[in-house]
Structure formats: C-alpha cells, structure tokens
Amino acid sequence: MKIVAVTACPTGIAHTYMAAARLEKVAKELGHEIKVETQGAMGIENRLSDKDIREAKVAIFAVDINVEGRERFHGMKIIEIPLQEAIKNTREVFGKI
Amino acid sequence: MLEHLKKLRQHLLTGVSYAIPFIACGGILIAISIAFAPMTEKGPDFSHTPTLKLINDIGSASFSLMLSVLAGYISYSIADRPGLVPGFVGGYLANQVKAGFLGAILVGLVAGYLVELIKKVPVSKYLRPIMPILIIPIVSTAVIGIVMVKVLGVPIAHLMAAAKDMLQTMSTGNSVVLALVLGAMIAFDMGGPINKTAFFFGAGLIAEGQFRVMGACAAAICTPPLGLGLATLLRRKLWTEEEHEAGLASLAMGMIGITEGAIPFAASDPVRVIPCIMLGSMVASVIAMMGEVGDRAPHGGPIVLFVVNHKLAYVLAILSGTLVTALSISVVKLFSAKPSAAAAEAA
Numbered sequence: 001m002k003i004v005a006v007t008a009c010p011t012g013i014a015h016t017y018m019a020a021a022r023l024e025k026v027a028k029e030l031g032h033e034i035k036v037e038t039q040g041a042m043g044i045e046n047r048l049s050d051k052d053i054r055e056a057k058v059a060i061f062a063v064d065i066n067v068e069g070r071e072r073f074h075g076m077k078i079i080e081i082p083l084q085e086a087i088k089n090t091r092e093v094f095g096k097i
Numbered sequence: 098m099l100e101h102l103k104k105l106r107q108h109l110l111t112g113v114s115y116a117i118p119f120i121a122c123g124g125i126l127i128a129i130s131i132a133f134a135p136m137t138e139k140g141p142d143f144s145h146t147p148t149l150k151l152i153n154d155i156g157s158a159s160f161s162l163m164l165s166v167l168a169g170y171i172s173y174s175i176a177d178r179p180g181l182v183p184g185f186v187g188g189y190l191a192n193q194v195k196a197g198f199l200g201a202i203l204v205g206l207v208a209g210y211l212v213e214l215i216k217k218v219p220v221s222k223y224l225r226p227i228m229p230i231l232i233i234p235i236v237s238t239a240v241i242g243i244v245m246v247k248v249l250g251v252p253i254a255h256l257m258a259a260a261k262d263m264l265q266t267m268s269t270g271n272s273v274v275l276a277l278v279l280g281a282m283i284a285f286d287m288g289g290p291i292n293k294t295a296f297f298f299g300a301g302l303i304a305e306g307q308f309r310v311m312g313a314c315a316a317a318i319c320t321p322p323l324g325l326g327l328a329t330l331l332r333r334k335l336w337t338e339e340e341h342e343a344g345l346a347s348l349a350m351g352m353i354g355i356t357e358g359a360i361p362f363a364a365s366d367p368v369r370v371i372p373c374i375m376l377g378s379m380v381a382s383v384i385a386m387m388g389e390v391g392d393r394a395p396h397g398g399p400i401v402l403f404v405v406n407h408k409l410a411y412v413l414a415i416l417s418g419t420l421v422t423a424l425s426i427s428v429v430k431l432f433s434a435k436p437s438a439a440a441a442e443a444a
Contacts, residue, residue, distance in 0.1 A: 009288075011117060014288060018357065041114075041117075064290060066108065066111040084286070084289050
C-alpha cells in the first residue's frame with residue numbers, strides 16, 4: 001500500500017527524525033511503500049508532492065504540533081497520533097490502517 | 098474534552114517550536130557579550146566596548162521579538178493565516194506591558210480563538226474578499242490590543258513579577274522541591290511533552306532575566322543519555338551488542354544536551370530504565386539549583402558550559418547525575434530479571 005506521513009515535534013531536531021526513520025523501517029518490513037515528510041527546525045524536508053498525496057491511500061500524522069499545509073490532505077483518510085506513538089509502538093500505528 | 102486539551106497543547110507547542118530559536122539566539126548572544134565585558138557592581142560595563150554592546154543589543158532584539166513570535170504562531174496554529182496579525186501584535190503588547198511569556202501565551206490563545214469566531218460570522222459575498230485582508234485583522238487586532246493592555250496585561254504582569262520574585266527569594270527547601278520536580282519531568286519522557294513543559298518553563302524564564310530554573314533543567318537534560326551510555330561501558334555483560342553501540346551514540350547525544358539519546362534504552366526496558374534516569378536527573382537538577390547555576394541558553398548538557406555561570410557546580414551536577422544514573426541502572430539490572438519480554442518486542 002502507498003502511504004504518506006508527516007512527523008513534527010516542538011524542537012524539531014531529534015524526535016521528528018527518529019519517528020520518520022521508525023516509520024520508514026517498519027513500513028518496509030510490512031511491505032508498504034511510504035514517504036515521510038519531516039516538519040522540523042529546518043522547515044519542511046522531503047516534501048510530499050501533490051502526486052505523492054494523490055496516490056497514497058492513507059496519511060499518517062505523527063505530530064505534537066500543528067501540521068503545516070494540512071489542506072493538502074483534504075478528503076483523504078488521516079491517522080493522527082502523538083509523535084511518541086510512532087517511535088514506541090510503530091507496528092500498532094500501521095495496524096490502525 | 099480530552100480531544101480539546103490535546104488540540105490546545107498542540108497549538109501551544111506549535112508556538113513554542115517557532116519561539117525556541119529566538120530564545121537561543123538572544124540568550125547566547127547576550128551571554129557572550131556579558132562574558133567578555135568587564136563586570137562591575139552594577140552589572141557588565143559596555144561603555145568601552147562598542148562591539149560587545151552591539152552584540153548585546155542584537156541579542157536583546159531577538160528576545161524582544163520572541164514574545165511576538167510565540168503569541169503569533171499560537172494564534173496561527175489555531176486560526177491559520179488570519180491569526181498571525183492579532184497574535185503578533187498581542188505578543189508585542191505583552192512585552193510592552195511586561196506580561197512576559199505567560200501573557201504572550203494567553204494573548205496568542207485568545208487571538209486565535211477570536212479570529213476563529215469572526216471567521217464563522219456569515220457575511221455577504223461582496224464583503225467576503227475584504228474579510229481576510231481588512232476586517233479580520235483590524236477588528237481582531239483592535240480587540241486583542243485593548244484586552245491585552247486594559248484587561249489581561251496588568252494582572253498578568255503582577256503575577257509574573259510575583260512569580261519571579263518568588264523564584265528569586267525562594268527558600269532552600271522550596272528550590273530543592275522545584276528542582277526535584279523539574280528533574281523528574283525532564284527525564285520522564287526524554288524529550289516528549291512533559292520534558293518540553295519543564296524545559297519551556299526554564300527557557301521562558303531566561304527572557305525574564307531568571308536563569309536558575311534553566312540551569313537546573315540544563316543539568317538534568319543530559320544525565321539520562323550520559324548515565325546510560327556510561328553504564329554500557331561499566332559492565333558490558335549487562336548489555337546487548339546493539340546496546341553497546343547505542344551507548345556510544347547516547348554519550349555523544351548527552352554531550353550536546355539531547356535527552357532523546359536515552360530513548361532506545363527506555364523503549365526496550367521502560368520499567369527499569371525510566372526510574373533510574375529520573376533519579377539521576379533529579380540529583381543533577383538539585384545540585385545545579387543548590388549551586389546557583391544559571392543558564393542563559395535554552396539548552397542543556399556540557400555543550401552550554403561556556404554560557405553557564407557557577408561552572409564548577411554545573412560540572413559537579415552533571416557528573417553526579419550521570420554517576421547516579423549509571424550505578425542505579427547497573428544495580429537494578431544485576432539484581433532483577435527483565436520485567437517483560439513484551440516490552441522488548443515493542444522496541
């Protein structure tokens with residue numbers, strides 16, 4: 001399945017990227033295709049294109065702060081979870097899909 | 098209700114995430130200028146060093162923008178783009194009336210929700226185009242300005258002054274209690290929301306000219322990764338091959354004040370690891386508090402040593418906290434079996 005995700009935490013230097021790495025690793029193990037956009041202290045990195053979003057079945061928001069550009073995901077299934085969940089219980093997160 | 102509180106927290110943290118670099122920039126530039134200027138009884142003397150004075154002024158400029166950015170982005174998070182103007186102006190006024198970061202947080206929230214309300218007012222389609230560029234900014238900002246200056250400002254300014262006064266004159270017993278609570282919060286979720294709450298309490302007070310709370314946090318921030326890293330070196334048999342590697346990374350993260358370094362250990366064995374790192378951080382923050390360590394940078398760990406005063410106490414606090422963490426986890430691991438294999442599976 002194609003999945004898009006956004007990770008963001010208040011400081012945006014460590015957790016944001018740890019969560020992104022975990023999501024990518026577990027998605028691969030489960031045979032999903034995932035692209036993770038990080039919204040950290042450096043701003044938006046690995047930005048999701050309109051095409052990425054259009055092709056994805058579901059969006060995962062692993063965030064402690066507001067998602068920038070939320071309107072891009074309008075109308076699609078969104079799973080929003082606290083960032084910690086993506087780091088600690090990554091598998092359960094994918095179970096929610 | 099819970100959903101509402103979660104949203105509220107998200108808005109606050111969004112504002113904080115934009116404000117932190119401003120505090121870092123202001124705090125460190127000011128600290129540098131003060132460190133090199135001759136100290137007199139009335140504070141640092143910049144009269145013969147125009148360059149240092151300039152650096153100090155630049156740092157102060159960053160500080161004075163901080164409250165605007167905090168309030169502005171809290172409001173932005175709630176109400177999107179139309180929330181920016183009342184938020185920024187409200188934050189600026191919070192600075193003017195000395196309502197501090199508490200005032201800025203409140204005014205940001207009020208501004209955001211007010212704009213959300215105005216957005217919901219039905220208007221004719223001829224008026225609609227001028228809503229976002231004229232009506233909303235003018236009406237909301239005028240209201241927010243009046244509320245900040247005439248209603249909220251004075252009581253909050255008093256409250257802030259009282260809080261600062263209390264922190265300044267706090268008895269030893271009370272300051273130890275505060276340090277214990279801060280230390281426990283910092284270690285508990287290693288960079289998560291509880292950690293950030295304690296951290297921003299300290300960081301916000303830097304802009305108010307109160308550095309000791311941040312000093313206590315700064316020492317507590319680095320001992321979980323440092324202590325666990327040290328523990329993997331002390332008795333290598335207690336740890337797996339993976340953990341040996343994580344231990345080195347953890348030491349490096351600890352040196353630059355990133356509590357998150359402890360997460361790999363805590364994630365695989367939370368029941369035994371988290372109490373030990375909390376203990377270590379509490380020891381570190383209490384020693385830092387007793388040693389009157391002040392930290393002007395909103396960051397912790399050995400890396401901020403050069404902007405910390407009472408450096409010896411700071412080093413002592415970090416070393417003690419690190420040792421306590423390392424020894425306690427080693428003892429706990431020696432004498433207890435792993436509580437559950439399920440916890441390891443989750444990692």
